[in-house]
Amino acid sequence: MSTTLIDPRKTFGEAVTDYAAEHERVLVLSADSGVSSGFGRFKAEFPDRYYEFGIEEHGVTGVASGLASTGFEPVFAAIAPFVTLRNCEAFRNDVGYMHQNVKIVGRNGGMTYSDLGPTHYSLEDYAVTRMIPGVVVLSPQDPGEIRGAARAMLEHEGPVYMRIGGPFIPELFDESPFEIGVGRLIESGRRATVVSTGTITVEVIAAVRALREQGIQVDLIGMPTVEPVDAELIRASAARTGLVVTVEEHYVRGGLSAAVAEVTGGLRVRRAAIGLPHEHITTGTYPELLARYELDAESLSRRLRGLIEAAV
Amino acid sequence: MTELASLEVEAARARLLITRMLRVAGTGHVGGALSCIDVVTALYFHTMNVAPERADDPDRDRFLLSAGHKAMAQYAVLARRGFFPEDLLDSYGTLGSRLAGHPDMHKVPGVEANTGALGHGLPIACGMALGLRRIGRGGRVFVVLGDGELPEGSNWEGAAIAGHYHLDNLVAIVDANGLQISGRTADVMNMEPIADKFVAFGFSARTIDGNDMRSVVDALDATPFSAGMPSLIVARTTKAKGIAKIEDTAGSHHWKPSAEELDQAVRELQASIDRLELTGARS
Numbered sequence: 001m002s003t004t005l006i007d008p009r010k011t012f013g014e015a016v017t018d019y020a021a022e023h024e025r026v027l028v029l030s031a032d033s034g035v036s037s038g039f040g041r042f043k044a045e046f047p048d049r050y051y052e053f054g055i056e057e058h059g060v061t062g063v064a065s066g067l068a069s070t071g072f073e074p075v076f077a078a079i080a081p082f083v084t085l086r087n088c089e090a091f092r093n094d095v096g097y098m099h100q101n102v103k104i105v106g107r108n109g110g111m112t113y114s115d116l117g118p119t120h121y122s123l124e125d126y127a128v129t130r131m132i133p134g135v136v137v138l139s140p141q142d143p144g145e146i147r148g149a150a151r152a153m154l155e156h157e158g159p160v161y162m163r164i165g166g167p168f169i170p171e172l173f174d175e176s177p178f179e180i181g182v183g184r185l186i187e188s189g190r191r192a193t194v195v196s197t198g199t200i201t202v203e204v205i206a207a208v209r210a211l212r213e214q215g216i217q218v219d220l221i222g223m224p225t226v227e228p229v230d231a232e233l234i235r236a237s238a239a240r241t242g243l244v245v246t247v248e249e250h251y252v253r254g255g256l257s258a259a260v261a262e263v264t265g266g267l268r269v270r271r272a273a274i275g276l277p278h279e280h281i282t283t284g285t286y287p288e289l290l291a292r293y294e295l296d297a298e299s300l301s302r303r304l305r306g307l308i309e310a311a312v
Numbered sequence: 313m314t315e316l317a318s319l320e321v322e323a324a325r326a327r328l329l330i331t332r333m334l335r336v337a338g339t340g341h342v343g344g345a346l347s348c349i350d351v352v353t354a355l356y357f358h359t360m361n362v363a364p365e366r367a368d369d370p371d372r373d374r375f376l377l378s379a380g381h382k383a384m385a386q387y388a389v390l391a392r393r394g395f396f397p398e399d400l401l402d403s404y405g406t407l408g409s410r411l412a413g414h415p416d417m418h419k420v421p422g423v424e425a426n427t428g429a430l431g432h433g434l435p436i437a438c439g440m441a442l443g444l445r446r447i448g449r450g451g452r453v454f455v456v457l458g459d460g461e462l463p464e465g466s467n468w469e470g471a472a473i474a475g476h477y478h479l480d481n482l483v484a485i486v487d488a489n490g491l492q493i494s495g496r497t498a499d500v501m502n503m504e505p506i507a508d509k510f511v512a513f514g515f516s517a518r519t520i521d522g523n524d525m526r527s528v529v530d531a532l533d534a535t536p537f538s539a540g541m542p543s544l545i546v547a548r549t550t551k552a553k554g555i556a557k558i559e560d561t562a563g564s565h566h567w568k569p570s571a572e573e574l575d576q577a578v579r580e581l582q583a584s585i586d587r588l589e590l591t592g593a594r595s
Binding site for chain 2: 051054058059067071072
């Protein structure tokens, strides 16, 4: 793990721009949100492939569908709730039901806009988007995965939603090709199966390593695809450990917890979900919120230990 | 027979096909289908560069029915135009049919968008128009909206886009029959003056009698009305045009005729075809 912190938005924008240099069909759509989503270089290099629409997410989602129907591959990025909830029906009908090759990216996902409050949080985006049939949902965990996921998303034919964060994040893994629906075994152990997604994984890794020092070893699966999850990897681990715990920066309903519960439903295992409580989340600095909702490494270590001990 | 007369006959035949679907399903969005069917007929038989044998031609013109509940009009015209056999209309509304109450592009040849939820057609049409302009081989986009769907804010997001990007390969037609489920559109939510609103967003607009084939054809022939501007046609129409008993009634929006009423409608529409064929043959 590197200690250098990297801008996820810039990382994402650069990855799309690099891909677009070789693929003319890729267009960027902005709802006054393109440059702040990392597309400054794209706009400078490909001004005729960068479309500005002003602040109107329903309209832009429809436009994305129409452009895709004529053979282009539009990427529409903005603050996560505005491209998952404000435009929800256009996402479901125009992109999902019409099954168009549209890529929608929610930035500053989760509660990373911690000072702006619930209007700018996305704690239901996994749940909402994974309910639309045929939509792939990605939530990469570090800059290398953002680069890989951006490329995989653009190579995939069909609708994709990807969540990225806002605060700078460390590189966690050696970079490798990103495969949609494939999880990553980060740590191994027999006491529990911990499944994590998105940028909260940095906290989960620290928590699991602290547990290891206490003599408690668990499987930690990093799952940067929320839909579809890696059922085979998760089921095999769960069958071995007997306890599955999901960790996500999302409400504990409908997101990763539900996806993992669905694929382990036939197994005789205990399940627990760690995430945000189903309430309107307060404001503060991002580290303060992580601590307040016990999603920081220290709290996670304590909570995971409690769940493991209760399961014995 | 002149082209105009034959278009009038086509529209009359399409009207009769709506009763064929109604016979199977028992009920349907008849009023709006009958109000817009002259425009839809003119588009498929006169204006648009489309053909059933090249339904996937990337350079074809696109037609979207933003008011997707008027699907029976599109199905009838697509069948008449040869996109699928008329026999398929006998499956309308039945379990698993390709022809549902709202059109599905994955099931029906010639359908370009899965509309039905209102306020979606214009933004999608803008995307298609932008895409066809990028391709640069002349493809145009025609979208029919209902006047009852105009309060949906997303229409005005689309209107802003069309104006801002000077989409002169886009023609929006508002089927203004003046009625919706709850009554007179002007009473439910007054969106008049419709043309002025679109003009304010950068459209060039005309208002016509949308059930008069000559007016419809003349307006479509004149598009784009202004270079560098999207076109808007306010087609003033009569809801349920062609079935006298329910013309200009909110009740026709989703009509469930008795067997006797349906038989009467069939006789009336058949008589209309006969009359038009007779007068057309003399023209």
